[in-house]
Amino acid sequence: MCTGKCSRFVGLGLLPMAFIAIIANVLLIFPNGETKWTDHITIQVWLMAGVGGAGLFMLCPSCNAIRAGGKGCCGEGCCGNRCRMLRSMISSIFGGLGSFYCLAVSGTALNDGPLCNFNNQTGKAADWGYHFKEMEYNYLFNKPSWELCLQPPNIVLWHIVLFSILLGLGVLEFVLCAIQIINGLFGIMCGDCRKKGNNEA
Secondary structure, eight states: OOHHHHHHHHHHHHHHHHHHHHHHHHHHTSGGGOGGGTTSOOHHHHTTIIIIIIIIHHHHHHHHHHHHTSOOTTSSOSSOOHHHHHHHHHHHHHHHHHHHHHHHHHHHHHHHOOOEESOTTOOOGGGEEOGGGGSSSOGGGOGGGGGGOOBSTTHHHHHHHHHHHHHHHHHHHHHHHHHHHHHHHHHHHHOOOOOTTTTTO
């Protein structure tokens, strides 16, 4: 595959992932789709790994990769020019850091579990905590234990699904950014591809 086509493929892949990550992170701010639980949100949600790391941080690498896959400055070649490839490669390095940040935060969130209340009778702040973190078993594979979280309703499933989406997106974005870094290096070395008949200029 030509480096330009590869860049375009990477860029078009990163763009929707960035918007999905932003949406997933915003949904995490409203447990169970309700606004009344926003005072009881995990620290990992407030770190905004989906909005920042896998979202806004990924828009620049995506746009630069799409541009690098466009026409070169010297013809209609598919490799793009060296300057565009260089910009794409550098922005992909920062994009990789953003996706790794999302990956690390999401992994930690899944390991710690949601912030919830095991005692439905009182509203004391002491009743809220990362209760699954203190347990000896892994709550992810013990579905009956999810019912121990009484408030917010369905918070465990909400937490697992959305952070799993962010984790998956972080991994995919990291891989695509790594591919674009390597692809960008080849693009810089290859320069502009041109149609036969124009490559003697």
